[in-house]
Amino acid sequence: MKFYFNQYLTPISFLIIPLLIHWNPSWFSLMGYQANWPIFWLLPWALINGPFKSMLLGFLLGFILDTINADLYTQIPGLMICGFWFGKIGSLNQFNNNPIQFGLTAAIGSLICDLIYFCQMLIRLLLGNNPLWFFSHGVQIIFAQVFLTSLLAPFFCKWLYFLFSKKYKLKI
Amino acid sequence: MVFSILLFVRLSKTFIYRDIYYFLSKPFWPGEYQQEILRKSINQELNIKLNQLEKDNLRLRLLLDLQNFSEDNKLNASVISRNIGSWWKEILLNKGSQNGVSNGDAVIGPGGLIGIVDNTSKLTSSVKLLTAPNSKVGVWNQRANLHGLLIGVGTKNPKLFFYSKNVDIKIGDYILSSPASTILPPNIPIGIIQSIDNESKPNTIATVNLIAKPEAIDWVQIFRMRY
Numbered sequence: 001m002k003f004y005f006n007q008y009l010t011p012i013s014f015l016i017i018p019l020l021i022h023w024n025p026s027w028f029s030l031m032g033y034q035a036n037w038p039i040f041w042l043l044p045w046a047l048i049n050g051p052f053k054s055m056l057l058g059f060l061l062g063f064i065l066d067t068i069n070a071d072l073y074t075q076i077p078g079l080m081i082c083g084f085w086f087g088k089i090g091s092l093n094q095f096n097n098n099p100i101q102f103g104l105t106a107a108i109g110s111l112i113c114d115l116i117y118f119c120q121m122l123i124r125l126l127l128g129n130n131p132l133w134f135f136s137h138g139v140q141i142i143f144a145q146v147f148l149t150s151l152l153a154p155f156f157c158k159w160l161y162f163l164f165s166k167k168y169k170l171k172i
Numbered sequence: 173m174v175f176s177i178l179l180f181v182r183l184s185k186t187f188i189y190r191d192i193y194y195f196l197s198k199p200f201w202p203g204e205y206q207q208e209i210l211r212k213s214i215n216q217e218l219n220i221k222l223n224q225l226e227k228d229n230l231r232l233r234l235l236l237d238l239q240n241f242s243e244d245n246k247l248n249a250s251v252i253s254r255n256i257g258s259w260w261k262e263i264l265l266n267k268g269s270q271n272g273v274s275n276g277d278a279v280i281g282p283g284g285l286i287g288i289v290d291n292t293s294k295l296t297s298s299v300k301l302l303t304a305p306n307s308k309v310g311v312w313n314q315r316a317n318l319h320g321l322l323i324g325v326g327t328k329n330p331k332l333f334f335y336s337k338n339v340d341i342k343i344g345d346y347i348l349s350s351p352a353s354t355i356l357p358p359n360i361p362i363g364i365i366q367s368i369d370n371e372s373k374p375n376t377i378a379t380v381n382l383i384a385k386p387e388a389i390d391w392v393q394i395f396r397m398r399y
Contacts, residue, residue, distance in 0.1 A: 024255055029257055
């Protein structure tokens, strides 16, 4: 059982992310806003697997997450950039796994993803000659998600990093 | 002495007796139980009147060849996921295409309209809320008999857009779905005008407080739009 868990840890945890977004547990939300769940998974995975594999995983993650919401915007570019950057940090061996590093890196990652998504929304609104009423609420969402992601990242990322690195130490 | 007491009672028109009777009879007044019976009777009376009015409305709409909805087109569903505090303002319902739900169906919660079905799977349907940034719904101001466009801006209070300046709208006006709408069920309550931006030019823009609160709703009704 333990063997199978270690072997399939990556795909299982990967497939759980969309379910978590649907579930949106209220005890992990702040004033109704939720954290950036994909970052919690992508950061520890990328730290171990390097920039190029992580960029590809970022693409796959974005590809899956885009199907949840049938709108014209995509999460793929944000997650690919984050995957590459997280992987680069990991490959430089300058990440010493302390909670503050996890929190700050996840916060910057969340900011990148949210800003790219927000820009897409703004461009669409501007192209459609719609008023930018959404602007202030969008900024509010970005701040809330960045704050919440940085707050929860030390717990989730460290735990997943431990599980992923254990798997690679076992060479499974 | 006795005569003066009798005279006082006579002149006071027995207010003392009435006041004494007030205190003596107080324990025997109609209590909560009687009030409950009365409330039930009033509710039954109002329900009968409402049913009658709905039937009349349906009959008149048929005469005018307007869109109408029967009970067969309504479907109860429960909210299984709520995605309100992020970029997407949507809820997930436990009824899908298997139950006859299709894109564009109106979703109504306690209080009024909450959104439109955006996409469906076999077992679930995703509802785009009226608060979603790209949500646009045609609405009707009942008092002023005016049509406007309700635009979601991400916050709990969408904006109501009228295409002309100096329209006769007031704070507190009810906003409903248009009685002549072909996209939404007619006369469904949506919200109340909270504030009016008189500075906006050349249109009138108002902020609307939605009656139905999706963050607290667990059960909804899907109005299957059949033409």
